[in-house]
Amino acid sequence: MCPHTQPQPSDVSAPAPEGSEVVEGADHASDDTAHASQPGSPTEPSPREQIAAAIRRERTKAGISLSELARRAGIGKSTMSGLETGTGNPSIETMWALASALDIPLARLLDPPQHEIALVHADDLPDLPSTASNYAATLLSAAPANSRRDIYLIRAEPGTPRDSQPHPPGTVEHVIMGSGSARIEVLGESYEIHVGDYFTYPGDQPHRFTALEPGTTATFVVESR
Structure with missing residues (x-):
């Protein structure tokens, strides 16, 4: 599908503001993992559940506790619990803080399920709003x-x-x-x-x-x- 001009290498990652916020959530995090499926299917996890599973996965890889990750990211333990159970409301600032604390790219916490062929309609794209400005990011x-x-x-x-x-x-x-x-x-x-x-x-x-x-x-x- 490429045009006839010579392609130029490009990095499509988009920067976003850093920071953190506090939202209320559950006191204890579950270790259950979310299951990926085709967009729109009944078994597809919600965007919050996908993020929750990614946070649990990366925290486990890092070998640190929920409390320690919350401390490193500068967010409350209740916020951390809510994010890991999928009941919190993650902002772009919070997710950047977690990615920085885990020393990983932000995309690793947001990457949607991968399928060989996938069509995602605009209204179904999950976004992360900013708490500081009228701004939202969607991976x-x-x-x-x-x-x-x-x-x-x-x-x-x-x-x-x-x-x-x-x-x-x-x-x-x-x-x-x-x-x-x-x-x-x-x-x-x-x-x-x-x-x-x-x-x-x-x-x-x-x-x-x-x-x-x-x-x-x-x-x-x-x-x-």
Whole structure:
């Protein structure tokens, strides 16, 4: 799906303000883990549950107690308990504080379940609001280790579809619709995407992009290893 210009390496991670906040939660954290599934399925954990599972996982890897992590992050123990049980209301400041305390990238605490093909509609994207300003961050996808991501702006009009041959093995494409709408066909299935939707699929398979409205634009991120 790449345009004909030479791609430039790019890091798509977005910075966010640091800080912390206190919210009330339960007194004891559960060690249960959340189960990933296709977006919108009945068994998919909520964004809070996904974050709770990630915090428990990373704290366990670090070999520290809930109280110690709360101390390092500068947040209350009740806040920490609420986050680990999925009952708290995490802000971007709180999550940055936890990531810093654990010495890990923020994305490791926010990364959504990964599927070979996934379509997430704009209204379903979980975000982390700021307590300091009118600002919210949403992680769409975290880059795997030792990968390269190139970013393209696509402009397309209705008419002849754009057919793309398979890219090198392991290539993954990510699409975020900016305006209009489009249909993407891959692995024998057809997906319609609209403004704000996020779609990912294996770029090492034949795929087709068809603009459905005049003035269709999209951001394409091509991930290769």
